């Protein structure tokens with residue numbers, strides 16, 4: 082009982098520190114937006130605005146309040162699920178983001194669904210056959226893919242599959258999707274481009290974790306007990322690699338967050354990331370802040386989940 | 402009788418950097434059924450490599466290149482990997498040196514112990530578990546019915562080693578290979594494990610190959626001994642013959658190194674001038690990890706009120722098992738670990754507790770020689786440079802004078818001066834430890850802290866390093882704090898001996914007084930646990946684990962040794978910290994009267 086209490090406290094600690102980090106991030110995001118924001122009222126009204134009009138707009142946007150007060154107001158709003166209104170469209174940000182967020186989650190989710198199983202399988206196989214031809218081919222391929230930026234992969238993919246072969250659409254508009262087939266066609270290119278990078282990273286880290294376990298004394302001892310190869314990998318090495326693998330998956334998926342921005346722009350995909358890019362262009366600071374917070378929160382959720390998985394998988398932490 | 406195990410003309414080669422070097426050559430061996438054969442040798446003698454060949458296994462980078470290997474009628478050298486798999490764990494089983502590393506940390510012990518029986522399809526799970534519990538009992542493991550439900554990190558090293566033996570024996574294999582199974586254990590644990598092994602091997606009539614570097618341990622368990630060096634057999638024969646009438650020169654050297662050392666001649670030192678402060682004085686040192694509680698004691702207390710003095714040119718031996726706090730003691734003196742309470746005086750002047758706050762002169766006077774020369778020497782720096790740097794730092798020597806002094810230091814530690822241009826990787830273990838010593842001596846210290854400086858070395862080499870330490874002391878008049886787990890070594894080199902247990906001082910005695918007169922029960926246990934180079938010693942030595950009824954653990958204030966003490970008095974010992982009994986040449990922390998000890 083005390084053991085499970087201990088684990089609960091350990092996990093609670095991780096979650097608390099994630100929440101605290103998120104709080105620090107919110108400070109940073111707000112500070113940065115102060116720095117780069119300039120005067121939104123001026124941006125909206127333009128150079129020729131009269132001082133009275135500017136003052137009036139500032140007051141209505143609470144820009145005349147001191148920064149700490151504005152920060153508090155924004156934070157409390159966020160906590161209540163109300164991130165404020167867009168400076169440009171004047172619409173509530175929540176309503177603008179919600180459908181976009183769903184789209185982005187769909188894109189990221191599909192990518193994860195494709196990349197995680199592929200990566201784990203290839204990574205484990207490469208580790209088992211380390212030093213062999215398969216391992217070397219996978220190694221070279223992953224290094225090659227990791228070193229190419231995703232925008233290049235995406236562009237080349239568009240050139241080949243959309244422009245030259247006409248198999249797939251170059252833009253991923255969701256408007257005319259009405260069948261699974263259409264859905265697959267629309268998503269094929271962005272998901273593939275995104276998956277390339279994450280898969281490559283995950284394969285490398287998974288291979289390293291499994292290799293580590295496979296060269297350990299306990300695997301040698303198990304081999305000398307006559308344990309067959311499959312059981313050696315699945316029963317002995319893999320349980321020890323769960324923690325590192327969970328971390329690898331979390332890190333790769335969080336790299337996905339950065340990739341999403343590029344991919345959504347290239348394929349003109351109506352996701353949250355493109356919303357952010359547009360918002361930066363129009364200096365729509367409340368919108369930028371909110372999207373930044375969403376990205377940070379997703380990152381922290383991924384990393385904390387990996388931490389918790391590692392804790393739960395490790396008997397040394399479970400049974401102190 | 403027919404041989405159960407037969408090796409003839411065994412050759413094993415290591416493939417490294419494209420080249421192939423032979424590491425084991427022309428091994429011819431036989432083991433008869435029911436016999437225990439010991440393979441003895443230093444590191445690099447090929448003993449483990451040969452033992453693993455009996456499983457048809459060569460470590461990565463090695464290859465069995467020739468010869469015949471036959472175990473229980475199976476020609477192992479002709480088998481492919483799949484056939485070998487059906488043999489390993491069923492016909493030949495293996496007990497590794499470090500069970501702590503050989504058990505998978507993620508799986509329960511029972512699951513791993515019964516795995517050989519399950520993968521070979523010999524029993525169903527229930528039958529295997531029942532059999533495992535029986536073996537746990539035979540190996541004198543505590544809680545035999547529940548110990549299997551635990552994870553490896555939840556049991557002690559000595560217990561894991563016995564659990565590993567249970568894992569090997571679960572399939573009733575024809576041959577069991579014990580690969581240095583007690584080397585990583587404390588002496589008092591080693592004896593407990595050895596007894597358990599010997600009992601099951603005898604009761605089950607197991608045929609075994611026992612790999613070890615420790616002749617005294619082997620003497621307890623082997624019927625025959627095979628002495629190896631550099632991958633070839635030097636001599637083999639009945640245990641008695643090798644132990645008492647070794648024919649080969651190398652066997653004689655091994656037996657010589659294993660025999661108890663003759664204590665060094667006491668070195669006459671001028672009596673201290675009246676009022677002269679001791680070289681080093683520690684008073685009531687409390688040290689540990691974690692924050693301090695209300696009484697100023699750390700949460701995890703590693704050293705608890707330790708006091709000692711070392712006079713100029715004298716040697717204090719500090720002895721204790723793993724976890725006794727002996728290394729922390731050296732680190733406190735060296736300034737690498739700040740004490741929470743107490744003080745350290747050098748020549749009567751308090752030393753700063755952190756190394757960063759010490760003057761260059763204080764740094765020079767106290768030098769630490771690390772246990773492991775492999776990690777203490779910078780692998781990318783020529784050893785002459787390593788030894789020269791302190792000369793520049795402490796004494797401002799440069800250029801030709803520095804080179805001359807480096808040469809003198811190498812001469813002092815009996816190394817050829819030409820070695821200065823080598824990298825640590827090109828030296829043997831003993832040479833590296835000498836360089837390590839020379840580096841410490843370069844500062845011209847008053848006090849050398851030697852932390853287990855011989856424990857990573859092979860016995861013959863360790864003896865030579867000990868001799869060197871004795872000579873250096875005579876020539877230079879340095880004082881030593883000699884920290885070790887080996888009471889025989891301490892007795893041979895020290896003037897005074899301090900025994901630590903669980904961070905507390907159990908006894909402080911004149912080294913010559915050890916072995917006679919009253920002693921702390923723990924000191925007695927330690928002395929009784931050192932294997933003698935004599936067959937049958939194991940049976941006659943006192944049982945250090947004579948069960949003491951109802952002795953769980955003591956309170957934080959009680960005697961640290963309470964739970965293992967045969968003389969403990971519940972109601973007193975577990976509640977009150979013992980005061981020191983004082984005799985003229987010893988101090989013993991115990992509640993008993995001197996006469997009872």
Ligand code: SF4
Nearest residue numbers: 960966969974991992
């Ligand atoms: S104080 Fe008691 S428990 Fe401790 S050593 Fe003495 S007799 Fe044993």
